Amino acid sequence: MANRKAEYLTLLKELIALPSVSAKRESLPETAHLLGSALEKLGGQVEIDESYFAPLVIGQFKSQKADAKTLIIYNHYDVQPAEPFNLWDSDPWTLTEKDGHLIGRGVDDDKGNITARLTALAEYLDDHDGQLPVNITFLFEGSEETASQHLDDYLAQHPELKADLIIWESGNKDAQGQIELGGGNKGIVTFDITAQTAGIDLHSSLATIVDSAAWRLTQGLATLFDPKTGEIKVPGFYDDVQTPNGREQALIAALPGTKEDFIKDYQIQAPLLSDKRQTDWKNALYFEPSLNIEGLSSGYEEAGVKTVLPAQATAKAEARLVPGMDPDKTLGQIRDYLADQGFADLTVTKTLGQPGYRSDMSDSEILKVIDLAKNLYPGEPVVSPTSPGTGPMAYVNNAIPAPIISLGVGYQGALDHAPNENIRIADYDDNINFVKLIIDSYTH
Incomplete structure (x- = not known):
C-alpha cells in the first residue's frame, strides 16, 4: 500500500506554504486549485466554483451501493494572518516538525484537518479495493476566517448538495486528552x-x-x-x-472544568459578568x-x-x-x-x-459518531452542543439540512490564530483512524 500519510503530509507542506489569508485575499485561487488537483488525483469528481473571490471546491466520491447515504466533509482553506512574525519560533509558512509536533500557520485551523481526512479516505480506498460504503462529498471554502463571505451564495448555486451527516472542520482533545465532539457554534x-x-x-x-x-x-x-x-x-x-433544551443543558453542565480553573487559567482579574447576573458561567459561555x-x-x-x-x-x-x-x-x-x-x-x-446554529445532539447519526469515539479514544468523549466561537454552520445547515458534528486534529495547546500554531502528530494519526471508522460504519 502506498504511504498515504507521507503523501498527504507533502500536500500539507504545500498548503502551508501558500499564505491563503482571506482577510488580505492572498493565494486563495492557488490554494483552491491545489486542493482540487489532490481530490482529482484521489479519484473524485471535482468542481471549483470561482463565482466569488474565494473559490468553493467540491469533490465527490460515489459509493457503488444503491442505497448509500451521503457524508459531507466541510473544511476551509483560508487562514488568519501570521503577524507578528517575530513571535514565531520558525517560519509560519514552512511546515516544521519538532518534538512530535507539526508547526505552521493553518496546521490546525484548518489545513491539517483537510489532509488528515484525505489521508483517511485514501487509506480506506486502498484497503477496500477502491470501494466506499457511503457517498463522500468534500466541501472546501476559502473565507471562513472572514465570516464565510458568499458561502450562502455558493450553496444557493449548488442545490444538488445533500447529506445525511456533515463532519465539521475541526476539533480538539481537551486538557485531559479526551476527544471533544461539538454540534454548534455562535x-x-x-x-x-x-x-x-x-x-x-x-x-x-x-x-x-x-x-x-x-x-x-x-x-x-x-x-x-x-x-x-x-x-x-x-x-x-x-x-x-433560543433557550437550550434539557439535553443541551446537561451536556454543558457535564463539561470538565470549574469556574476557579477558568479564572486561574485565563488570569482573570475582573469580576465575572455571569456572577453579576447570577447565572452559571458555563451556561453563559455557551448559551448567552x-x-x-x-x-x-x-x-x-x-x-x-x-x-x-x-x-x-x-x-x-x-x-x-x-x-x-x-x-x-x-x-x-x-x-x-x-x-x-x-x-x-x-x-x-x-x-x-x-447567525448561530446548534445541532440536535440526540440525532442518530451524531449518536453513532459519539459511540465510535468510545471505540477509539480512552474514556468518555467530551460532547458539547455548541461552541463559544463562531462559524458558518447555520449557512450550511440552511442549505443542506443535516446534523453537524465537529471533530479534528487539535488539542488545547494548538494556538490557533496565534504565533507557533501547532498540532501533535499522535493526535493527527488518531484523527485519521477516527475518520476511517466513521466511513466504515456505513458498511453495516
Missing part, C-alpha cells in the same frame, strides 16, 4: 462605531466649549451596558435567544449572547504628551449571537438604542455577520 455581527465632532483635531484648550470625539464615543458606548448587573441594556437584545469592544482608537497615542482635542474616535465592536438571533436585526437594535439615548450622530457600520 453567530456574530461585527461593526465600527465612529464619532466625528469636528473637521480637524483641535487644541485641547477648546475642551471647555467643544465636545471631544473620544468623550462622545465612550459616553455612547457606556449606554449599551449596565456595569452593576452585567446586562446588555439594548431593548430586544435577548428577545430572540455578548457585546464586546474589540478596540478603541482616537487622538494622540504615541510617547509623551500632545494637548489635542480629537475630532474623530472609532470603536471596533462585536456581538456574539446565539441561535434565534439575526445579525442585522441585532445591529439595528444597537443603532436604534444609541439614537434613543441621544447619540444619533454616532455612525454604526457593519463589517461582518453570520
